[in-house]
Amino acid sequence: MKQNLKYIRWYEEITIKDIPLVGGKNASLGEMYRELTPQGIKIPHGFAVTADAYWHVLTSAGILDKLRETMTGLDKSDVADLARRGKTARNLILSAGIPDDLWAEIRDAYEQLCKEYGADADVAVRSSATAEDLPTASFAGQQETYLNIRGYQALKEACSKCFASLFTDRAISYRIDNNFDHFKVALSIGVMKMVRSDLATSGIIFTIDTETGFRDVVFITACYGLGENIVQGALNPDEYYVFKPTFREGYRAIIRKNLGDKK
Helix, strand or coil, X not given: CCCCCCCEEEHHHCCHHHHXXXXXXXXXXXXXXXXXXXXXXXXXXXXXXXXXXXXXXHHHHCCHHHHHHHHCCCCCCCHHHHXXXXXXXXXXXXXXXXXXXXXXXXXXXXXXXXXXXXXXXXXXXXXXXXXXXXXXXXXXXXXXXXXXXXXXXXHHHHHHHHHHHHHCHHHHHHHHHCCCCCCCCCEEEEEEECCCHHHCEEEEEECCCCCCCCCCEEEEEEEECCXXXXXXXXXXXXXXXXXXXXXXXXXXXXXXXXXXXXX
């Protein structure tokens, strides 16, 4: 399953040190899968399409110089110009498509997931930028994620859209604000089995308090349905604060909880 792959890395092969190859999101997912699955914690299986694949898309189609030209002289304060250049860049990548050798590896890896989870397995196709987060800059949410993707054609289209999303207007603007070179950041893609959020709830866990930076709490947000609703700010989720020292000692550790909207 994992022999002679040039552009694919399975999560069990990835560590947090692989950010330059698979981006921050995939590196974290790989680290979780490697460390927590042996402890009995269920984490959906998946694989990363590496940053090398992104550069392969650009070079195979011969669009790298055109992309550089598109970004040259951009003034992000001119919103109309930013939108025009961003659309041009995305269309260049979408028109490039997925090279046959790259698609063969993605297709084979998806087939392995289908053998594990059932035919036409539904997957999340997630963007993972290779720029490391800084204390003042986080690349989370700058590129696109596509959920409930089934079948080969839908997967292929979602991968192309993920690659192109490195040039969303917000991602371009964010890189300019934080002094990142557009062409020193690449995009990796994570393909992982969807979780049945309709059977219970989904949410987001932060390992510190997001408002104060206090490190002794875990901040959990939860909602019915997809966690993407929380990410997009589409609803007010339930909130829980778990005090780590109390939890470690085996006592009831929820020190605060807030009920979100139920509409």
